[in-house]
Amino acid sequence: MGQKSGKIVAVTGNEAVAEALRQVNPDVSAAYPITPATEIMQRFTAFVSNGKAKTEMILVESEHSAMSACIGASAAGGRVATSTSAQGLALMWEELFIASGTRLPIILALVNRAMSAPLNIHGDHSDGMGARDCGWIQLWSENAQEAYDNMIQSFRIAEHMDLRLPAMVCMDGFIISHSIERMEYLDDEAVKSFVGEFKTVNPLLDIEHPVSYGPLILTDYYMEYRRAHAEVMSKVKNVVLDVAKDFEKISGRQYGLFETYRLDDAEIGIVILNSAAGTTKDAVDAFREKGIKVGLLKPRLFRPFPYEEVGEALKHLKAICVLDRADAFGGSYGPLFMDIAATLFPYKEKPLMMNKIYGLGGRDYLPEHAENAIAELAEVAKTGQIKTFKEYIGVRE
Amino acid sequence: MSEMVEIRWHGRGGQGTVTAAKVFADACLSGGRYVQAFPEYGPERSGAPLRAYNRVSSRELRMHCPVLKPNIVAVADATLLDAINVADGTPDDAAFIVNTVKDPKEIREKIQARPTQKVFTVDATRIAIDCFGRPMPNSPLVGVLAKVSGLISLEQILEDVKKSFGKKFSQKIIDGNLEAARRGYEEVREG
Numbered sequence: 001m002g003q004k005s006g007k008i009v010a011v012t013g014n015e016a017v018a019e020a021l022r023q024v025n026p027d028v029s030a031a032y033p034i035t036p037a038t039e040i041m042q043r044f045t046a047f048v049s050n051g052k053a054k055t056e057m058i059l060v061e062s063e064h065s066a067m068s069a070c071i072g073a074s075a076a077g078g079r080v081a082t083s084t085s086a087q088g089l090a091l092m093w094e095e096l097f098i099a100s101g102t103r104l105p106i107i108l109a110l111v112n113r114a115m116s117a118p119l120n121i122h123g124d125h126s127d128g129m130g131a132r133d134c135g136w137i138q139l140w141s142e143n144a145q146e147a148y149d150n151m152i153q154s155f156r157i158a159e160h161m162d163l164r165l166p167a168m169v170c171m172d173g174f175i176i177s178h179s180i181e182r183m184e185y186l187d188d189e190a191v192k193s194f195v196g197e198f199k200t201v202n203p204l205l206d207i208e209h210p211v212s213y214g215p216l217i218l219t220d221y222y223m224e225y226r227r228a229h230a231e232v233m234s235k236v237k238n239v240v241l242d243v244a245k246d247f248e249k250i251s252g253r254q255y256g257l258f259e260t261y262r263l264d265d266a267e268i269g270i271v272i273l274n275s276a277a278g279t280t281k282d283a284v285d286a287f288r289e290k291g292i293k294v295g296l297l298k299p300r301l302f303r304p305f306p307y308e309e310v311g312e313a314l315k316h317l318k319a320i321c322v323l324d325r326a327d328a329f330g331g332s333y334g335p336l337f338m339d340i341a342a343t344l345f346p347y348k349e350k351p352l353m354m355n356k357i358y359g360l361g362g363r364d365y366l367p368e369h370a371e372n373a374i375a376e377l378a379e380v381a382k383t384g385q386i387k388t389f390k391e392y393i394g395v396r397e
Numbered sequence: 398m399s400e401m402v403e404i405r406w407h408g409r410g411g412q413g414t415v416t417a418a419k420v421f422a423d424a425c426l427s428g429g430r431y432v433q434a435f436p437e438y439g440p441e442r443s444g445a446p447l448r449a450y451n452r453v454s455s456r457e458l459r460m461h462c463p464v465l466k467p468n469i470v471a472v473a474d475a476t477l478l479d480a481i482n483v484a485d486g487t488p489d490d491a492a493f494i495v496n497t498v499k500d501p502k503e504i505r506e507k508i509q510a511r512p513t514q515k516v517f518t519v520d521a522t523r524i525a526i527d528c529f530g531r532p533m534p535n536s537p538l539v540g541v542l543a544k545v546s547g548l549i550s551l552e553q554i555l556e557d558v559k560k561s562f563g564k565k566f567s568q569k570i571i572d573g574n575l576e577a578a579r580r581g582y583e584e585v586r587e588g
Contacts, residue, residue, distance in 0.1 A: 008426060009426075010419075010422050010423045010434070143461070172461070174438050175461050176461070178435065178436070178438065179434070179435035179461070180418075180419055180432070180433065180434040181431075181432070181433050181458070182426060182431045182432050182458075275461040276461065278460055279459070279462050281459050282459055364462055364463055365462060366462050366463075366465070367462065
C-alpha cells in the first residue's frame with residue numbers, strides 16, 4: 001500500500017463529486033435539479049447513460065420525492081446517493097429525519113447555497129446549518145479535492161456496521177462547485193476497493209427474511225430509540241478517524257475530525273468552515289511573518305460535532321474569532337460560534353470569543369476580511385477587551 | 398515566472414470568455430503548477446458584461462476570492478472599455494490584452510495605462526471569423542495570453558484547445574480554433 005495512483009486534473013467541485021460518484025458506482029440514485037448542485041447529477045447521469053456507471057436512476061418530480069426514493073432504495077438493500085442545495089434540502093426536511101431514524105446509509109452531496117427568500121443562488125451555509133441536527137453525519141469541505149475525498153470516505157463512514165447512518169458532504173456553492181481547480185483523482189480500482197462491496201442490513205427485498213420498517217413507537221420506547229441514536233452518533237468520530245487512516249494509504253492525504261493550521265503555538269485563532277478557510281490561511285501566514293502568533297481551526301466532521309477534541313485544540317488560546325457564513329435569527333450568535341462556545345464552556349480558564357457573520361448569499365470573503373479579524377484578535381489578546389461580540393462584516397450598514 | 402500570476406477577463410455573455418479561462422487553466426497544469434479558473438456568476442444573459450478569473454502558481458492556491466490586483470487583464474470586447482474601468486486594481490507592471498482593430502497606442506490612451514504597464518491589441522474577432530466563421534474571440538485570445546504571460550508555449554496551448562474542443566465540436570471547428578489560437582499568438586501587437 002501507500003502507492004499514489006492519482007491523476008492530476010483541473011476540474012470544478014461539481015465535476016469532482018460526479019467523478020467520485022462514478023467511481024463508487026452506487027446501486028440507485030434519485031435527484032432533482034437545483035442550482036448550484038445540478039451539474040453533479042447532469043454529469044453523473046451522463047456517465048450512467050454512457051454505461052460508465054451501472055446506477056439505476058429514478059426520475060422524480062421534487063426533492064421530497066428524491067429523498068423518498070433514496071430511502072426506499074436504501075431500505076430495499078441498495079447503496080444510494082443523491083445531491084441537492086438550499087430549498088431542495090429544505091424540501092427533503094421531513095425525509096431527512098426518516099433516513100437517519102431508519103438508519104439508512106444514504107450519501108447526499110450538499111452544494112451549500114443561501115436559503116430563499118430573497119431568491120439567491122450563491123453559496124452560504126444556511127442550508128446545511130438548518131439540517132445540522134437531523135441525525136445525519138456532516139462532513140464539510142474546503143475545496144474540490146476535499147469534496148471529492150470526503151465523498152469517497154463518506155460511503156465507508158455511513159455504511160460502517162457500527163453506524164449505518166446517512167451522511168452529507170458539504171462544499172460551497174459556486175466558489176467551489178463552479179470553480180476550476182487543480183486536484184488529484186484516484187485510480188478507479190483504488191476507489192472501488194477502498195469503498196468495498198455494499199453490505200446490506202435487513203434489506204426489504206430479502207423476502208426469505210421479512211422485516212418491518214417505519215414502526216409506530218409512542219411513549220413506550222421513542223425515547224430509548226432516540227437515546228440509542230445518540231449512542232450511535234458518539235461512535236462516528238472513531239469511524240471517521242479509522243476511515244481517514246485507510247484513505248491516507250491510497251491517497252497520501254491526511255484527514256482528521258478537523259484541520260488545525262499553525263494552531264499549536266498560537267495565541268489567537270480563527271475558526272472557519274469551507275472555502276473561506278483557504279483564504280484565511282494565507283492571511284495567517286502573512287501575520288505570522290509579522291510575528292503575530294495566529295492559527296486556524298477548520299471543522300470537517302461538523303455533525304456529530306467533536307466537542308471535546310475541538311475544545312482541547314482551542315483552550316490554550318487567548319482569543320478566538322469564529323466566522324459564520326450563516327446567521328441565526330434568534331437574536332443569538334452564528335451556528336458555528338455556538339458550537340465553538342460550547343466546546344469551551346467546561347473550562348474555567350478560556351479564550352475570549354467573538355463572532356463575525358460574513359459572506360451571506362455569496363458575498364465575497366476577501367483577504368482583508370481575514371486580515372481585519374486577525375488584527376482585531378491581536379488587539380483583544382493584548383487588552384483583554386472585546387468591542388463587539390457579534391458583528392456583520394463586508395456589509396453596507 | 399513569478400510565484401503567482403493572476404488574470405482577469407472582461408467579456409460579454411456568449412463570447413466564450415469563461416471557456417477561454419478554463420482552457421487556459423487546463424493548459425497551465427503542465428509542469429506541476431496549480432491553477433484556478435472561475436467566472437463571476439450573475440444573471441447569465443447573452444451580451445451582458447461578465448468577468449472571469451485565472452490564477453496560476455507554482456505553490457498551492459488556497460485563496461477562494463476574486464482577483465483584485467490582476468497581473469494581466471484580457472478584454473474580449475472593446476465596447477466594454479466605455480462601460481467599465483478595466484484598469485481597476487492593476488499593479489504598475491500589469492499587461493492589458495484588448496480585442497480590437499485599433500492600434501495599441503490608441504488603446505493605451507483610452508484606458509490611461511501607466512507608462513510601466515504594457516498594452517497589447519489583437520483583432521481576435523476578425524481572426525475568428527476568418528478561421529471558423531463565427532465572431533468568437535476566445536481562441537485567438539488564449540493564443541495571445543500564452544504569448545503575453547509566457548506561462549506556456551504555443552504548442553501546449555494548441556494541444557489543450559484540441560483536447561477541450563474535441564469533446565464537443567467537429568474536426569472543422571477544432572481546426573478553425575487551432576488556427577485562430579495560432580494566429581492570435583502571431584498577430585498580437587504591442588504598443
